[in-house]
Amino acid sequence: MNIIFMGTPDFAVPSLRLLLEEGYNVTTVITQPDRPKGRKRVLTPTPVKVEAEKHGIPVLQPVKLREADSVEVIRQLAPDLIVTAAYGQILPKSVLDLPKYGCINIHASLLPKYRGGAPIHHAVMRGEAETGVTIMYMAVGLDTGDMISRVELPIEDTDTTGMLFDKLSIAGADLLKRTLPDLLAGRIEAVAQNEADAIYSPNIRREDEILDWSRSATELWNHIRGLNPFPGAYTLWNGEVLKVWASLKPQTKDSSGTGKSAVPGTVLNCSEQGVEVMTGAGTLWLTEIQPAGKKAMPVSEFIRGAQIPVGTVLGNV
8 A cells, every 4th residue: 555645734744643653654745845934034844744754754845736747756656545634735637546545635624614725714713613624535626525534523712723723633633543444445435515515715815814893792702713823813003013812702792782882993991801892793802912013912911011092993094
């Protein structure tokens, strides 16, 4: 059994480890090219590359997998199975048709909901009560292949996208462990996705990070935790970016209105508890913020040296 593993971020590492721990023959790892990171723009290998090199597995990093040269290299490797997890490139049909057992993908959502590159972010931002992992056969479309297996996980009030990222990466590896024996034995009955239920989750854009104070307090709370730890939600204060990393879950009464009257975005309170902001429905207490040029900090620390005056309207230039 000749397996090629394709993956890039930390999310994919547990699945690669699982394959190796279970004794599967991973002959090659394909990952994205090294990228510059940090303020000093240091060229940094992907987490999957680092893990593969620990085990002495050859690593390929094509800039574009669709190019004929890249496809030919994979053809020469003669994979029986290709396993992908957050690889970051769409596999062309010329690659999908190569393995005897097909190409399977470990996707961090309950398909057909949240196809695309940022399924965890969007599930939290939209206030979903649960998410999960789906293992599917890969097809030419974006996350459109038939579903092989899945596992559900609740989204807790305390969860951020970063926390769910870790939970789902482990759940994905465990699901792969339980799925592969049946797949290789031909006992899988894959199920087609219902296109009517499909929801896409594109990569987060800069404009997606903006806090729209006309939305309800609950929607904004979900938005903030859905963008934590990357890239972070923000608003404007005195014409500069104010990152918002955490807020308190609004009480039920707050989400339907508090009786307070003010323009959405107006600061109503700034104290040890946080910064209370008027929204389109209820008020939201911001508890961790990051002013421009500063580190992220609890509001209780921020107010020792600064204040956001009551009456300030956030989001104004």
